[in-house]
Amino acid sequence: MKHEERLQERLAAYAKRGMQRSLRHRPELISFSSNDYLGLARNRELLLQLGQEKYEQMGATGSRLLSGHHPAMLELEQQLAQFHEAETALLFNTGYLGNLGLVSALLQRGDTLYYDALAHASLHDALKLAKGQAFAFAHNDLQDLERQLALAPKGLRYIWVESLYSMDGDRAPLGALADLAERYGAALLVDEAHATACFGPNGGGLVQELGLSQRIFARLHTFGKAVGSHGAVILGSSTLRQYLINFARPLIYSTAMSLPQIGHLRLVYRYLEREGARLRAELQQRLAHYLALREKLALSTILTANQGPIQAIFWPGNREVLALSEHLEGQGFDLRPIRYPTVPRGQERLRICLRADMDLGDISALLEALGAYVGR
Template sequence: MSNHPLSNKLKQKLAERAAQGNLRQLKITDGLVDFCSNDYLGLARSQALRAILQDETQQYSHMPLGATGSRLLSGNHRLFEELEETIAHYHHGEAALLFNSGYTANVGLLSALPQRGDTVFYDEASHASMKDGLRLSFAKSYSFGHNNVADLRQKLKRATGQVYVVVEAVYSMNGDTAPLQDLAQLCQEQNAALIVDEAHAAGLYGPNGEGLTVSLGLEDQVFAQVITYGKAMGSHGAAVVGPKVLRDFLINYSRAFIYTTALPTHALLALKCAYRLLPSLQLERRQVKTMVGQLYTQLNNVPGIRCAPAESVILSVFVEEGGTAKLKELAAQVQQQGFDVRPVLSPTVPQGQERLRVIVHAFNTAEEIEGLVQAIAKGT
């Protein structure tokens, strides 16, 4: 069907993106030093997690590998219920409901919860999954300036019905944290429901990695937390944590939950074991902060480079000259030096804000940090 008229239209769209320098392609980069993945604490490669997961798997060998259906049909079992109780307790909520991914959790929550006549305000830097969920909602939705509480306060004047404010705890591209305390106070003043995506904060913030909401003591002021497991937890899936009535509501109204096969047994066991390990990873959380400080300081001493923000595992490296072409060339050169970093281009980030996205992990060493800095300096 390569000569079908539709195929030709698709080729034209791809050619347009290629001409803009923004064509996405899948890439395999085996053997490089990881400064790219979201495996912040190294759990995805943890031998300790692998060992307890193998033991746990033996204990559940009587269960089918796959869920065999949706949770409302054949897919529900005691392991789901027990794990959701663990998740709710860990993140200081009344109840939790598991979804198959962070994307699905955001789409499932935000397409179902806000009703016709309600109003949702979301940070303009919010993840695509949040925006996609809101597109499926019957509520009105408006963006506000990134981390701009004053802008949000002004725009709240146009609200009708139940009001929702949707933010990320740590922003997936910028790496900065939301001003959750100010947002929570404003939401209380306006009787708005605050929803926080903890995808890039869970595991890293809080006494035991509970997330930014819990670390700031705001769990009673945040209506719902979205906890994603493909980042610091080293696994897969996501959970919405909040009041029990929210869990019951989503079971009845969230199409992303209702009409999908549930997570397989091995994914649930991986989460169960990751939660068992998470409180013991204090050293890893401290190590990440140390590595971040070193990389941030060294990169900002490289001529022609600007690195931001400080104190984040997600660092954006901007080149002062050359634009997208220079950025892609720099990424290729750094990869040739043995370091896995990736350029982030429009439309993932706004045009003119393209950058290298550099991720720091607990398993990265001081020598690897220095090597990455040298590779970037050489490429500029």
Template sequence: MMNIESIMQDLLEKRKQSGTYRSLKILDSKAHDFTSNDYLGLAKIDFLSGEDHSFIDNGAGGSRLLSGNKAYHVEAEAFMADYFNAKSCLLFNSGYVANLGLLSSVPQKGDAILMDELSHICIKEGARLSRASHFNFRHNDVSDLEKKLNTVNANNIFIVVESIYSMDGDEALLANIVELAKKYNANVIVDEAHSTGLLSNDGSGLCCQLGIEKEVFARVYTFGKAMGAHGAVVAGSEILKSYLINYSRQFIYTTSLPYHSIQIIIKAINYRKLNSELWKSLQDKIEKFRNQLNEEINLLESNHPIQGVITGSSENAIRLANFLQEKGFDIRPIVSPTVPLHQERVRICLHAFNTDESIDELCRQLNQYYS
């Protein structure tokens, strides 16, 4: 029998041979950032300098149900419920565990989860952990969703979508989906990971921008992307919050977020509220980028910061990313299984802080590569 080290070694070899081996890289800090999710540059603002730092604690010291429930958690949740126009918010340590916690615990046996096929892995994994049955519908395809709603036999149905899809950068057809959910008496869950801090005038996301907060069963907001921080909340009813406190293992059995993390999230939200021009300037950069690329480039449709150049194979994605990295751009390839086979790509993230010159140069290099 092979020992576990040899088994792991073999599996790693397989990844190397298929060109999908992952390794951790620190790129040159001088490289132009076209890869991070820090869309507005908030991660680089020192929100806590000049503040009174009377010592609170380094860590919360336990899970929320034991010693780790502090006034700063409770106050932050009230502040966020107000910001996201929700009855309640419950903090989770990251967006990944918020989705796991919500989807693994709320849908019951006999229920069904219908997920967009391009949902983030934490949504898929949350659905797998739940006792409900789960199905994909075609990406952003409302008629396919309706077909599935017609055929599914379940007590309660949950439709799960992302406001902005993490790899394709396109926006969910949320208004249509909410209408359909009403028709079929289904519950909508929206992962707002990539719209938190971006969409709507104050950055409170897509549901708030569309004014459909009350028609959505639950919303997941994450703070590790445009808010430049860390952590997440699930927003919804008071009953949902109490249910998660009682039944979500990902909430119950983990040390809660420390004081500093909470402070940074609150400062980032307040900063974003006062600086709506950041999103406007990012929109200009997105337009500038898209307008300059030649037609031969297979650019996905997206008017959000996530821009995908489809290369069709892992090798091509890695080659293009290496080419751009050598030119001084921090740009990464995204290969299967993160994206479907033949949908491999370089994922370019635009930021409010990317200069016009660096966007022009990036477009020049991309056009040259494809000429």
């Protein structure tokens, strides 16, 4: 078989099963697919401020261990550590690379990591690089996790969870997980990607909202969602930071963030300190409107009622959920189908992402269109 033929064969098999992906840009549609939960990605004030900044260079020119390090990066890390109530912070180019670097560096031979069954793809890819072993526990099932911890072999133990799950939109029981971790001598790793800026007294995330900052071994916060930018940070002890600088391959072998990106993040975090509470209140208003309409239109059997910006329309079957997505697109809405194998077979869904800058009328129109489709 020739090389091109193999690619064509795999693509054809994907398409036959309703799994083929494509790149699309539909700005004319009302988007319910964006992770820009606070509307900061297109915030005019921030864009104007960024345009007024002056930078000595654009690209970082190399990894931080070579020519790419800059004092502005340290200043941002100190700002992030203070904001998120952490001893230190270390920047990564994306949340995906942050998880890849953290887990692959920590998990050594003889160590064991226990992770929630709904873990993000970045965790699964990190485990392919890690030297230790890993086992999944049933989603948010503390009994299953404790059963496995009790049988754990010798070596260091880690527990990996998301504070707010990206596909289901529900929360991890962080307090109980911290208790279990301490009881069994495990280090708790928390991915706060979808909770960053949306929860906590200052937008620091669910760990801070629950007062658990000092009980978590490492936290990952990403900037490509509610922060409206790009990149990620790992929070932890000074020892962890130094360890990752020496052993996290995505940090060692990647060109560092650009200075304009660093500057944008500093502006956004200062803006969150001033305006974050207002934006989170506006997001909560959209959530309350969605939840009330969900009950009014009797859509509780197919729509989730999560206490956060991520909701879902469960619609099993790859072809079936794609058909629903295309129907709603025809009504002027952009909701992307989440299909197997991204989610387990039979749990296909459309994800609804609520945003602080979203028109309440658009939420009403979407749920009414969905109700009409279900009742036809």
